[in-house]
Amino acid sequence: MASGGSGSEGDASTTLLTYKVVKGCAILAASAAAIWLGSEVWDRSCERYAGTGRKGSQWVRKNLRYKPGSTTEYLSKVLKQHSDSRKKRRPRIVYMDGCFDMMHYGHANALRQARACGDYLIVGVVSDEEILKNKGPPVFSEEERITMVKAVKWVDEVITGVPYEVTEEFMRMLFKKHKIDYIIHGDDPCLLPDGRDAYELAKKAGRYMEIKRTEGVSSTDIVGRMLLCSHQVSPFKRSKRHLKTKSMDKIEHDFSLGGSDDECEDEEYARGSEPSTPRAQTKLSNFMPTSRRLIQFANDVSKADKDSVVIYIDGAFDMFHPGHAKILKAAKELGDYLIVGVHDDDVVSKSRGRHYPIMSLHERSLSVLACRYVDEIIMGAPQQITSELLTTFNISIVAHGTVYESAAEDGQYALAIENGIFVEIESESDLSTREIVRRIVSNKDSFEAKFARKSKSEAEYYKQKTYVIEQ
Incomplete structure (x- = not known):
């Protein structure tokens, strides 16, 4: 017991x-x-x-x-x-997505602000199918849009084929796989076809941050500039028969010259002569350049050393596109420091036609500055390569692509060729500003309908907008 x-x-x-x-x-x-x-x-x-x-x-x-x-x-x-x-213990990872069609300095500034909200920026590029379903046909293909986003110097990583709406499933993937802290978008509304907010779930989850939209430019605004020009090259007095038989070459020719409401222009064009009553140049840019904006875009620029191999490449760089990004990347690989000369508006108009450039000098300069391959730019660069230019910037190589959007001036690169420093780079893309214009004009009805819808929403945005501090 x-x-x-x-x-x-x-x-x-x-x-x-x-x-x-x-x-x-x-x-x-x-x-x-x-x-x-x-x-x-x-x-x-x-x-x-x-x-x-x-x-x-x-x-x-x-x-x-x-x-x-x-x-x-x-x-x-x-x-x-x-x-x-x-931040030192764990970098803040932020995410921004978009269509990034007709990539411009407004897109680049949004990405700059998004990057300022964190330490690592992941950018999602919406697929062609999603854009077509929610907004209408894109101008650039998905591959072209991805190329442009990857070229922006504030982007750390790109993911592709993302949905237009931030769904619960997609948001969960961002949080778990990519360790996203916040989803970022501009202060302008992003609505789905049924009127819902595309970022509604992110806002409810408390993981949404808002940045200031860059005013004075948008993809809709740029398409509008070209559509207005296309209206000017389609005179009201012309007959339906004539409009139906008008070729794309003729449309592009009229676009570059400015067009006229006088039907006799067609007769003069047919005779091979220039129209006698040209229309005044169209300028639609609402951009107000400031020194602060230039500093923001140039804040990563470093100085070239005395022994650095300095490359110089010049051009209009209008409607900054994948062809530009690829040629600048190839040019940077030739040396240590890349300087880009951006030609003045008058120089571009003289060589390409009165409706060019689509973007102003300051707009084009910002787009080039946002490119990760560019170290410095010269605004209003001389068209001729001069001894003063080569000496002032210690230029070792003068480069140019094999695709010329406008014919080079007589002797434009003569000095560089004479000094044995001119290098012609094989262009990976034959895309040009004129090709972009052709894409818009050839599908004008679809883009006009899209432009009308977006113009209303943008007008409403500007009517109701309040002051927002920019990052």
């Missing part, structure tokens, strides 16, 4: 010990989880309110009546230091 009782007491003590060990482990695990959760909540709160600006927390400044030398200044600095410290 005594022996049996002793065994029962031993079992009970073992059970009690096991219980205490399990209880202790559970308490320890719960404490660790509570500490981790509290730390995560604190980090997320500081991420939201600390901001990334040099002057500290924007939230503190906006909501707590920030005053230099006060408690709010101290709090702002503490939050900023915590945000910077957390």
Whole structure:
């Protein structure tokens, strides 16, 4: 009996010990989880309110009546230091997607702002099928749009074939596979055909950040510039029969010359002479260039060393497209430092026609500056290669592609050829600004309908927009 009782007491003590060990482990695990959760909540709160600006927390400044030398200044600095410290531990990964059709400096500026919101930017390029379903036909193919996005210097990674709507399934993939912290979009609405917000789920999840849209330009605006020109080259007085038989070569010729409402232009064109009553040049750009914008785009530019191999390439770079990106990449591979000369508007108009360039000098310069292969630009560069140009910038190689969108001036590269520093690069693409114009004009009805829809939404945006601080 005594022996049996002793065994029962031993079992009970073992059970009690096991219980205490399990209880202790559970308490320890719960404490660790509570500490981790509290730390995560604190980090997320500081991420939201600390901001990334040099002057500290924007939230503190906006909501707590920030005053230099006060408690709010101290709090702002503490939050900023915590945000910077957390960045060193784990980079913030942000995501932005888009169609990126008719890539322009507005797209590039959106990507620049998105990159400023984090430490690593992943960009999703919407598929052709999704664009056609939600917006209408794109001008550029998916491959061409991907090439353009990869060429932007603020982009760290590109994923392709993404949906137009950020669905729950797609958002889960972004969070788990790509470790995305925030999904970013401009302050302009992005609506689906049924009127829903394409980023509604991201906003509800609290993982959405908004940046300022770049005003004065959009893909719709650029298409509108070309459509207006195409209207000017399709005179109202011409008969239906004549319009039906008008060739694409004739349309492009009229576009470059500016067109006229006078039917006699066709007769003069048929005789091989230039129209006697040319239409004035069309300029539709609403862009207001500022020194700050140029500095923002040039902020990664470094200086060339004395021994650096400096490459120079010039051109109009109108409607910056994949052909431009590829030739600039090839040019950069020839040396250490790439300088791009961007010709003045008058020079481009003289060689290509009065409706060119589609984009102004400042717009074209920003597009070139946003390219990751470019180190420096010369705005309004001379058309002729001069001794002064070569000496001032210590140019070792003058390059040009095999595709010339406009004929070179007599002796334009004579000095470079004479000095044995001219290199002609085999162009990987034969795409040109004129080809882009042809794509728009040949499918004019579809683009006009798309332009009409987007113009209404953009007009509504500008009517209701409020001031937004740009990153």
